Amino acid sequence: MKKRPGQGRSRATVEAVLEATAQLLAETGYGALTTNHIAERAGVSIGSVYQYFPGKEAVVAQVVERVVDDVLADFSTGLLAGPTDNRRIAAVVYDAIDRRAALVRALTYEIPFLRDLPAIANLRGRLLLLASQIYMRTLAEKPFTHPHVASFILTAMVRSAVLDSILNPLPGMTREQAIDTLAEIIARIAGPG
Known part of the structure; x- marks a missing residue:
C-alpha cells in the first residue's frame, strides 16, 4: 500500500477498492482483473486507486x-x-x-x-x-x-x-x-x- 487512509472518506475509498477487487477476482479471475475494472466497480476514479496502491498486485x-x-x-x-x-x-x-x-x-x-x-x-x-x-x-x-x-x-x-x-x-x-x-x-x- 502506498499510503494509509487516515480519514473516514479515505478509509471508505480503500474499502470500496478492496471489496471491488475481491468481487472481481471471484467473478472473472486474476487474468481479467485491471485497475480500471477495480475503479469502475468500486465507484472511484482510477487516480483514487493509484493514490493508495501502486498497481493491481498491491491491491x-x-x-x-x-x-x-x-x-x-x-x-x-x-x-x-x-x-x-x-x-x-x-x-x-x-x-x-x-x-x-x-x-x-x-x-x-x-x-x-x-x-x-x-x-x-x-x-x-x-x-x-x-x-x-x-x-x-x-x-x-x-x-x-x-x-x-x-x-x-x-x-x-x-x-x-x-x-x-x-x-x-x-x-x-x-x-x-x-x-x-x-x-x-x-x-x-x-x-x-
Whole structure:
C-alpha cells in the first residue's frame, strides 16, 4: 500500500477498492482483473486507486491479507467459542472456506506471487497456533508423543482436505458428506473429540 487512509472518506475509498477487487477476482479471475475494472466497480476514479496502491498486485496482496485474517477469525470464533468436537471442527473449517470459495479458488490457482506474500508466509504459524489451542482443549488427556508435530500434520491434512473438497470436489460429493467424513478422519487420527 502506498499510503494509509487516515480519514473516514479515505478509509471508505480503500474499502470500496478492496471489496471491488475481491468481487472481481471471484467473478472473472486474476487474468481479467485491471485497475480500471477495480475503479469502475468500486465507484472511484482510477487516480483514487493509484493514490493508495501502486498497481493491481498491491491491491490483490491486500485482499489476500484480508481473506487470511477473515478466515482465521472465522476459525477462531467458531472453534474456540464453544465445545470443540470433531464434526464442529470440520464444519467450521469447511464453511469458512466455502463461504469464499470463488475468491479462494482465484487466489489459490491464479495469483502467481501468492506464496511470496507475507500473509501467506505467516499463515502456517497462525494456523499452528490455533491448532495448538484446539489440541490443548480436545486432546490433552490422550496426548501425542510430539504434540507440535501432530498439530502441524493435522493442520496440513485438514487444510488440504478442505481446499480440495471445495475447489475440486469428488463428483456428487455433498457438503454434509465432506464434513462427516472429515470429522470421522479426525476422530480416527486424533481420537474422539
